[in-house]
Amino acid sequence: MGRVHDEIDDNLHGFIGRQPIFFVATAPLSAEGHVNISPKGMQGTFAVLGHHRVAYLDLTGSGAETIAHVRENRRITIMFCAFDGPPRIVRLYGIGESVLIGDDRFAEFAPYFPDLAGSRAVIVVDVARVADSCGYAVPRMELVGERDDLLRWAERKGPDGIAAYWRDNNEDSIDGLPAIGA
Numbered sequence: 001m002g003r004v005h006d007e008i009d010d011n012l013h014g015f016i017g018r019q020p021i022f023f024v025a026t027a028p029l030s031a032e033g034h035v036n037i038s039p040k041g042m043q044g045t046f047a048v049l050g051h052h053r054v055a056y057l058d059l060t061g062s063g064a065e066t067i068a069h070v071r072e073n074r075r076i077t078i079m080f081c082a083f084d085g086p087p088r089i090v091r092l093y094g095i096g097e098s099v100l101i102g103d104d105r106f107a108e109f110a111p112y113f114p115d116l117a118g119s120r121a122v123i124v125v126d127v128a129r130v131a132d133s134c135g136y137a138v139p140r141m142e143l144v145g146e147r148d149d150l151l152r153w154a155e156r157k158g159p160d161g162i163a164a165y166w167r168d169n170n171e172d173s174i175d176g177l178p179a180i181g182a
Contacts, residue, residue: 002132002134003131007051013048017046022040023081029072034173038066041147042151049124053126059119063174068178071178081138082138089138091130118153
């Protein structure tokens with residue numbers, strides 16, 4: 001059954017490190033705004049920085065909801081599910097910060113992650129609550145492999161193409177909140 005933990009201990013750190021996918025949930029302050037959940041993956045893009053701090057490498061995507069929501073109100077939840085092995089769900093609730101690739105502070109976090117085409121930010125989360133639950137209803141699935149489509153797309157676009165894509169598609173959230181370049 002569910003349990004609240006004091007911190008991300010070695011056991012939780014190991015569990016988190018074995019998961020090939022995680023989900024990021026954020027929402028704007030407005031009740032009319034859209035709650036967002038984004039699946040994230042790719043080996044090496046999530047890092048436990050301490051017992052109460054984590055970060056992930058944010059890659060270019062069709063939207064920039066997480067960046068916009070964290071910029072507006074900093075609330076964020078990250079969820080990991082075990083799709084193989086014993087059933088388990090771990091949620092990290094916290095206060096987030098977007099450190100965009102052009103920001104001077106990006107270099108502080110870059111060593112934790114691979115240098116990937118299309119990287120646009122590091123999302124840093126100060127974790128206030130760590131909880132797990134059973135995950136009994138989460139299906140068992142087999143990982144076939146990672147997809148490289150996003151990386152190949154970003155490499156084809158090149159730095160100038162990615163910058164243009166950000167201007168055209170990532171400046172604002174779907175609710176009109178400022179995101180990239182604002």
